[in-house]
Amino acid sequence: MKIFSIFRWYFNLHLKNTMPTTNSGVNLPKCVRNMTILDKSKFDTDITVPIIHLRQAHVSDVMPYLKKYGLRIRHLKPLQTCTDNNQKYMLLNRNIQTYSAMDECDREGLKKHSITEENFDTVNLRLTYDNFHADEIFRAILPENQDGFSSFSQVGHIIHLNLREHLLPFKSIIGEVLLEKTPRTRTVVNKVDMIENTYRNFQMEIICGDPDMTVQLKENRCQFEFDFSQVYWNPRLSTEHERIVDSLSKDDVVFDVFAGVGPFSIPAAKKGCIVYANDLNPESYKWLLHNARKNKVNLSAYNKDGRDFIREDLKDQLIKYVNKQNITIIMNLPALAVEFLGGFLKLYDGNEIGDLHKPPILHVYCFTKGEDVTGIAKKLITEQFKFDVEDKILNIFRVRTVSNFKEMVRVTIKLDKEILTNENVKRSCSPSLDNASKKSRHGKEEQNETNKECD
Numbered sequence: 001m002k003i004f005s006i007f008r009w010y011f012n013l014h015l016k017n018t019m020p021t022t023n024s025g026v027n028l029p030k031c032v033r034n035m036t037i038l039d040k041s042k043f044d045t046d047i048t049v050p051i052i053h054l055r056q057a058h059v060s061d062v063m064p065y066l067k068k069y070g071l072r073i074r075h076l077k078p079l080q081t082c083t084d085n086n087q088k089y090m091l092l093n094r095n096i097q098t099y100s101a102m103d104e105c106d107r108e109g110l111k112k113h114s115i116t117e118e119n120f121d122t123v124n125l126r127l128t129y130d131n132f133h134a135d136e137i138f139r140a141i142l143p144e145n146q147d148g149f150s151s152f153s154q155v156g157h158i159i160h161l162n163l164r165e166h167l168l169p170f171k172s173i174i175g176e177v178l179l180e181k182t183p184r185t186r187t188v189v190n191k192v193d194m195i196e197n198t199y200r201n202f203q204m205e206i207i208c209g210d211p212d213m214t215v216q217l218k219e220n221r222c223q224f225e226f227d228f229s230q231v232y233w234n235p236r237l238s239t240e241h242e243r244i245v246d247s248l249s250k251d252d253v254v255f256d257v258f259a260g261v262g263p264f265s266i267p268a269a270k271k272g273c274i275v276y277a278n279d280l281n282p283e284s285y286k287w288l289l290h291n292a293r294k295n296k297v298n299l300s301a302y303n304k305d306g307r308d309f310i311r312e313d314l315k316d317q318l319i320k321y322v323n324k325q326n327i328t329i330i331m332n333l334p335a336l337a338v339e340f341l342g343g344f345l346k347l348y349d350g351n352e353i354g355d356l357h358k359p360p361i362l363h364v365y366c367f368t369k370g371e372d373v374t375g376i377a378k379k380l381i382t383e384q385f386k387f388d389v390e391d392k393i394l395n396i397f398r399v400r401t402v403s404n405f406k407e408m409v410r411v412t413i414k415l416d417k418e419i420l421t422n423e424n425v426k427r428s429c430s431p432s433l434d435n436a437s438k439k440s441r442h443g444k445e446e447q448n449e450t451n452k453e454c455d
Helices: 059-069 104-111 134-141 165-181 235-246 265-270 282-294 306-321 337-344 373-385 417-421 434-439 443-450
Strands: 002-004 045-053 079-081 088-091 120-127 152-155 158-161 187-191 204-209 214-219 222-227 253-256 274-278 300-302 327-331 361-369 393-403 406-414
Touching: 059 088, 059 104, 088 120, 134 165, 152 235, 158 165, 165 187, 165 204, 222 265, 222 282, 235 265, 235 393, 253 265, 253 306, 265 274, 265 282, 274 306, 282 300, 300 306, 306 327, 306 337, 327 337, 337 361, 337 373, 361 373, 361 393, 373 393, 373 406
Parallel strands: 158 187, 253 274, 253 327, 274 300, 327 361
Antiparallel strands: 002 152, 045 088, 045 120, 079 088, 152 158, 187 204, 214 222, 361 406, 393 406
């Protein structure tokens, strides 16, 4: 599983009528601009490169002085052998216009091995499509003066894109380039709508490659397999999965309300935790069980609505472990999870649960839209519990930035007796966030940013 952010071209987005330039300073032909059908021959480019003839010098002796000046171009080794005399020479960075451009200490070192300015020369090379990285190709072909795409995700053998509208005419060539130039890639897909269905997976189109949507990958020392087109998986959350699992200890009890295919539950079970994992999506439930078998772990799995799971199964099981073991509840469904918090209110009566010496810890994820991330998160939580729970909030952690003014946040809450019984609580108004709301993006932009939830 990989996440790539290699296509940031903002430094030249506003340069008009300029030759597209590669990372190594090579000017690509202007004729490739706005290319929608890949023609590799159009990328042929002739360049002049400075070189150092090694002649009788041993490579191992002079490489310490030359290595940092070596030309770095894809599929082109800087150390070459002359076909005429079988002697070696070193291709240098094109910024080295003269021998004196190298550091004096390096020139002195080379001199000890009989390499001087007389060894400096130039050679003509022809570069082809194969010599250029994907970001260099995209910088050359995509429209000027418009944002490119800043990143893509790789899930197993599938590259997942979320192309902006102005890039859709180029989707075929983008897919073809990525398919060829990204290791271990067999399929390129593009998201075609927002995540709005019941199971929180998105519709996608295959741009190119193998139509096989069943992926296999490793995360947190566990093996996962699932149909990417039928379930939700976000590779950008792998670090967050690891954070939570690292906070657990053997024999801890974990309730994963929106478990998906098991990115929290499987490694937790492998660590020796007692795990109860639930997901409404039948496909996620199927692959959750499959991944449990694949990793040889034991867990209890459920295929239910999250609220029903809380009010029925979690309620029945949690009471067994209260005050005996550490209990962690995970609610990772950031677009909707806070709406399920009411399920914990009056889950028990006071006599049923008694005093809580080790209250369960709840991690609930949400999106905040605005500058006051902490204030907005507190407001979202308080609105659901309907009384001031600020003293029960242990931590508010920014997991990742989704877009401008939109953050994915983890709120960690102590589920004490007040919440679980809803007794002896002091009702209060939720915190005022008028100022924070004013700082958030408005209507249309917020709707557009929602389309990035899976990125």
